Amino acid sequence: MPALRPTDHVATVRWLGRVPDRAAGLAAVPVPAVELTFAGITGEAHSGLTRASCSRVAAQHRKGTEIRNTRQISILSVEEIAAIAAAMSVSEFDPAWLGASLVIEGIADFSHVPPSSRLQAEGGATLVVDMENRACMLPAPVIEDALPGKGSLFRAAAKGRRGVTAWVEREGRLCLGERLRLHVPDQPAWAPGCGRVKAGSRTRS
Numbered sequence: 001m002p003a004l005r006p007t008d009h010v011a012t013v014r015w016l017g018r019v020p021d022r023a024a025g026l027a028a029v030p031v032p033a034v035e036l037t038f039a040g041i042t043g044e045a046h047s048g049l050t051r052a053s054c055s056r057v058a059a060q061h062r063k064g065t066e067i068r069n070t071r072q073i074s075i076l077s078v079e080e081i082a083a084i085a086a087a088m089s090v091s092e093f094d095p096a097w098l099g100a101s102l103v104i105e106g107i108a109d110f111s112h113v114p115p116s117s118r119l120q121a122e123g124g125a126t127l128v129v130d131m132e133n134r135a136c137m138l139p140a141p142v143i144e145d146a147l148p149g150k151g152s153l154f155r156a157a158a159k160g161r162r163g164v165t166a167w168v169e170r171e172g173r174l175c176l177g178e179r180l181r182l183h184v185p186d187q188p189a190w191a192p193g194c195g196r197v198k199a200g201s202r203t204r205s
Helices: 078-087 140-146 151-158
Strands: 004-018 033-037 050-052 066-068 073-077 102-105 118-121 126-132 164-170 172-175 179-185
Touching: 004 033, 004 172, 033 164, 073 078, 073 126, 078 102, 078 151, 118 164, 140 151
Parallel strands: 073 102
Antiparallel strands: 004 102, 004 179, 033 172, 050 066, 073 164, 118 126, 118 179, 126 164
């Protein structure tokens, strides 16, 4: 029985980018297409099968520990970028400033799609959503250079709107205009203590 359920939510790829050298800066370079491999986007600074753990998983691993890279790709939505711009009182907001890999349009409240959801292209390329990408101050200097006086406003404006991180489940090519269907885990929301029968348990007749 399938564990993931296709939904009627379909997004369109509106922007693609690649960070060529993270040490040189966070900003991404816009590109018309990307090649997805199991290590991430070819030529992208965040690619790799593993990565060094960071503050986001400090409760699980000592900083710098080699762990599986589930943050290969940063995905945002057109709708939430517009909300960030409005909250910062700016007319335009370039996703390149955030080091974005992919910007999609068409899925409401995108930052809160269930972890382990899939975004699948018509050609089969598939991305697995890891979790919401927390807003931080790393993009602030890039934004400040482009919009003097606005960099410090980003973190608050982006809370709950920063998109998600993802990793590649199935290799392929993504281009501008590509359509991605959202597939979600076919399971109820976690509700500890509600009395739900646990998997594998038996009830008496």
